[in-house]
Amino acid sequence: MTAADYATYIASLPRVLAGAAAVFRDAEGRVLLVEPNYREGWALPGGTIESDDGETPRQGANRETLEEIGLDRPLGRLLAVDWVRGEHRPPLVAYVYDGGVLEEEDLKAIRLQEEELLSWRMVPREELHEYLLGGLALRVAAALEAVDAGAGTAELENGVRVG
Numbered sequence: 737m738t739a740a741d742y743a744t745y746i747a748s749l750p751r752v753l754a755g756a757a758a759v760f761r762d763a764e765g766r767v768l769l770v771e772p773n774y775r776e777g778w779a780l781p782g783g784t785i786e787s788d789d790g791e792t793p794r795q796g797a798n799r800e801t802l803e804e805i806g807l808d809r810p811l812g813r814l815l816a817v818d819w820v821r822g823e824h825r826p827p828l829v830a831y832v833y834d835g836g837v838l839e840e841e842d843l844k845a846i847r848l849q850e851e852e853l854l855s856w857r858m859v860p861r862e863e864l865h866e867y868l869l870g871g872l873a874l875r876v877a878a879a880l881e882a883v884d885a886g887a888g889t890a891e892l893e894n895g896v897r898v899g
Contacts, residue, residue: 754785777867
């Protein structure tokens, strides 16, 4: 197989999007959510992995956290991986990492990326469903269950635990 044939083969393969986010909590157990200006609903700090640059999911979550909220913190373990079918886009693989517990000085240091975000807030767990839409609400709930369990990673398909 020539290099051109191989390139043609690779170009013919299906494409999958990849994103990574972090679950940050405070001492009261509330979760940090951000309000994007480009779509409805709230989200975790995070975004698209720049795989063309060789970025890994963990690196993407770290970069997005720094860009979106100005926090440069090492992330903890992988809490959840979700395969999300797309209606008007390729499928998405979403990675969710443990951002840990934010102290008061961390909260005061948050600086929003104004090009993408309108606001942020700490939301009690029991109110997350009021802010997060559909599969994202399920994904965050599974990630928080993994935090509570202290071990393991939730494997999800469209927010629903499998395996």
